[in-house]
Amino acid sequence: MESLIVTVNRIQRACTVLGDHGGDTNLPTLWEALPSVVVVGGQSSGKSSVLESIVGRDFLPRGSGIVTRRPLVLQLHKTERGLQEYGEFLHLPKKKFTDFSMVRKEIQDETDRMTGKSKQISPVPIHLSIYSPNVVNLTLIDLPGLTKVAVEGQPESIVQDIESMVRSYVEKPNCIILAITPANQDIATSDAIKLSREVDPTGERTFGVLTKLDLMDKGTNAIDVLEGRAYPLQHPWVGIVNRSQADIKKNVDMIASRWKEREFFASSPDYGHLASKMGSEYLAKVLSKHLESVIRARLPGITSLINKSIEELEAELSHLGRSVAVDAGAQLYTILELCRAFDRIFKEHLDGGRPGGDRIYGVFDHQLPAALRKLPFDRHLSLQNIRKVVSEADGYQPHLIAPEQGYRRLIDGALNYFRGPAEASVDAVHFLLKELVRRSIAETQELKRFPTLQAEIAAAASEALERFREDSKKTTLRMVDMESSYLTVDFFRKLPQEVEKEIPFLRLWFIAK
Ligand SMILES: Nc1nc2c(ncn2[C@@H]2O[C@H](COP(=O)(O)OP(=O)(O)OP(=O)(O)O)[C@@H](O)[C@H]2O)c(=O)[nH]1
Numbered sequence: 001m002e003s004l005i006v007t008v009n010r011i012q013r014a015c016t017v018l019g020d021h022g023g024d025t026n027l028p029t030l031w032e033a034l035p036s037v038v039v040v041g042g043q044s045s046g047k048s049s050v051l052e053s054i055v056g057r058d059f060l061p062r063g064s065g066i067v068t069r070r071p072l073v074l075q076l077h078k079t080e081r082g083l084q085e086y087g088e089f090l091h092l093p094k095k096k097f098t099d100f101s102m103v104r105k106e107i108q109d110e111t112d113r114m115t116g117k118s119k120q121i122s123p124v125p126i127h128l129s130i131y132s133p134n135v136v137n138l139t140l141i142d143l144p145g146l147t148k149v150a151v152e153g154q155p156e157s158i159v160q161d162i163e164s165m166v167r168s169y170v171e172k173p174n175c176i177i178l179a180i181t182p183a184n185q186d187i188a189t190s191d192a193i194k195l196s197r198e199v200d201p202t203g204e205r206t207f208g209v210l211t212k213l214d215l216m217d218k219g220t221n222a223i224d225v226l227e228g229r230a231y232p233l234q235h236p237w238v239g240i241v242n243r244s245q246a247d248i249k250k251n252v253d254m255i256a257s258r259w260k261e262r263e264f265f266a267s268s269p270d271y272g273h274l275a276s277k278m279g280s281e282y283l284a285k286v287l288s289k290h291l292e293s294v295i296r297a298r299l300p301g302i303t304s305l306i307n308k309s310i311e312e313l314e315a316e317l318s319h320l321g322r323s324v325a326v327d328a329g330a331q332l333y334t335i336l337e338l339c340r341a342f343d344r345i346f347k348e349h350l351d352g353g354r355p356g357g358d359r360i361y362g363v364f365d366h367q368l369p370a371a372l373r374k375l376p377f378d379r380h381l382s383l384q385n386i387r388k389v390v391s392e393a394d395g396y397q398p399h400l401i402a403p404e405q406g407y408r409r410l411i412d413g414a415l416n417y418f419r420g421p422a423e424a425s426v427d428a429v430h431f432l433l434k435e436l437v438r439r440s441i442a443e444t445q446e447l448k449r450f451p452t453l454q455a456e457i458a459a460a461a462s463e464a465l466e467r468f469r470e471d472s473k474k475t476t477l478r479m480v481d482m483e484s485s486y487l488t489v490d491f492f493r494k495l496p497q498e499v500e501k502e503i504p505f506l507r508l509w510f511i512a513k
Contacts, residue, residue: 004295005137005288008034009075011302012139013090013127033305035294036073036141037207037287038169041180042191043145046211049242050180051142053261053280054287056134056254059087059100060142061108066154066162070111071125071169072142076135083133090127103128121158123165136288140178143169146191163195170199174298176290177206183222183239184215187231203233207290209283210239213271214264221270226278238286239271239278321449335453338446342457346440354443356436363428371421380414389413408487415484422476430469437461 015030041047048060048067051074061067079085087097089106097103107126114122121144143166150158170177177200179192187193196206208231210222224230226237241261243252252260258281265275276282324334350357379385390406437458441447447454 004292004299005139006077008295009077009129009139012036012073012075030302030305030309033174033298033302035174035176035291035298036139036169037176037178037291038141038143038166039178039180040143040166040170040192040195041145043147045145045180045182045185045190045192046240046242047142047145047180050178050209050211050240050280050283051140052254053240053242053258054135054138054140054284055130056132056258057085057100057130058254059103059107059130061104061111062248066121066144066147066158068142068144069115069121071123071165072107073125073127074140074142075127075129076138076140077129077131078135078137079131079133081133083131085130085132085134088129088131090129120155121161121165123168136284138284138288138291140287141169146195166195167199170195173205174294175205176287176294178209178287179206180209180211182212182215183210183225184212184217187225193231203235206233207235207283207287208233208237210237211242213239214241214244223270226271226274235286235290236277238283239265239274240280240283241265242280321446338444338450338453339457341446342440342444345443346436349436349440356432356439359432360429363425363432367428368421368425371424372418375417375421377414377417380417381410386410404492407492411487412484415480418480419477422480423473426469426472426476429472430465433465434462437465 011030012034015034039047039051043066048062052058052060055074055076060072084098087100087103088095089097089110091110092106097106107128110126111122114124125141144162146162146166147159150156155161169175177192177196179190179196181187181190181192193208196203200206208225210225213222216222222239226239228236231237241264243254243257247257258279261279262275262281265271265278268275271278325331345354348354350360386406389409390403393405393409394403441454441458447457
């Protein structure tokens with residue numbers, strides 16, 4: 001189960017590298033879908049101290065005013081006992097920080113790199129991973145402390161800017177809110193509780209943390225809050241005792257501080273009965289366990305969001321088109337691929353799958369026979385014309401001898417009429433093919449972003465079709481000529497049997513061809 005948090009950590013890092021850190025964007029944001037623990041509280045409420053206690057190390061910048069000015073995504077990775085602890089920033093990969101004072105300096109420097117030395121804030125997170133045998137697997141996001149007034153050097157909008165940033169994190173339903181409230185302050189005025197109540201009214205995402213229990217006035221205690229009576233939440237409140245300012249000054253280390261905290265609860269007459277459920281170590285364990293269970297519950301949603309995003313991005317990529325290689329060989333390959341895509345669509349138009357090709361049959365089934373029917377055979381084979389042609393060809397002959405030359409001329413003349421419709425059929429098919437080329441280019445998605453190649457393909461296809469038209473016409477006319485010059489004896493023998501028929505053998509002959 002530990003690997004679940006590790007996996008989500010990796011996805012979080014990928015989001016930051018890709019510039020996805022939620023906020024106002026129309027793009028699907030994976031960042032928003034990932035469960036995370038966000039630390040929220042007013043200034044000086046003890047946020048940094050709680051984080052440091054959980055890590056067991058001193059590594060966060062300290063100072064007056066707003067110190068945390070960018071979200072800090074703190075990913076804790078538990079390592080084998082005995083291994084050295086170190087920190088690693090996403091923006092400085094492979095640089096291991098074993099000196100935690102250098103981690104603090106790098107957080108400060110990286111904040112300044114983004115915001116300048118101004119007191120501005122930025123929503124772009126800093127990612128810090130800490131590898132240590134003394135931590136539990138957990139991801140926490142530290143945010144700037146909620147403030148009520150802008151101090152010198154800060155823009156007036158800072159109060160609102162911080163609240164908006166914090167709100168943008170805690171609003172998302174996958175966010176687990178770690179609401180830090182100092183016990184020595186009236187809880188009714190707690191910024192963290194006020195905000196978490198607004199965004200999580202049922203309290204199912206909120207973990208209430210009470211700091212500074214040791215600083216409460218003598219004779220008072222926070223037992224009503226810690227036992228969940230004063231401000232009930234779905235998860236029990238956890239009390240914490242961090243290092244005081246004096247401890248920090250005296251360089252009391254975190255191990256000693258944890259020990260002191262344990263002592264405080266164990267020996268406290270007020271909180272002794274709750275000791276096993278108090279303290280920063282307990283808080284870290286509870287959070288880690290809860291984060292795992294939330295991740296487990298959200299896993300199907302995260303998986304489907306990732307798959308959906310992949311599909312959408314793949315579709316967008318293929319819509320935009322893959323990048324074109326720079327070397328000539330690969331470019332030639334791409335061009336051939338594109339031509340093949342066009343060719344495939346053109347073939348579909350001709351052979352079926354796409355409309356248009358069937359109109360070529362129409363030319364032979366309707367247009368050509370209609371044109372043949374209109375040929376002036378009646379005039380050509382009128383008695384008067386036959387007499388004229390026969391007498392011109394054969395002169396006067398006894399009627400027992402067939403006027404063969406005359407017949408030949410008549411048939412030859414009739415067949416010559418076919419030349420016009422035959423040529424017109426070639427033209428009609430030519431125009432249909434030209435139209436199909438135009439449509440195929442328009443329908444080839446892959447060609448969409450290459451207008452010059454589209455024009456080139458159109459020109460090459462048009463030139464080829466023009467050539468084919470001329471060749472086809474020559475071939476068609478040659479066939480007519482061949483047929484008219486090949487009148488056999490057998491043909492003449494069968495001729496009398498055909499005479500009775502309406503537009504005689506000629507039409508049948510042509511269609512049969
Ligand atoms: N005695 C005592 N002092 C505490 C405790 N928690 C925090 N402090 C002190 O309170 C001061 C503020 O604590 P921080 O942890 O810096 O608070 P913060 O919320 O991170 O403050 P900003 O980052 O300035 O918003 C420091 O001097 C801490 O030493 C606690 O439980 N007990």
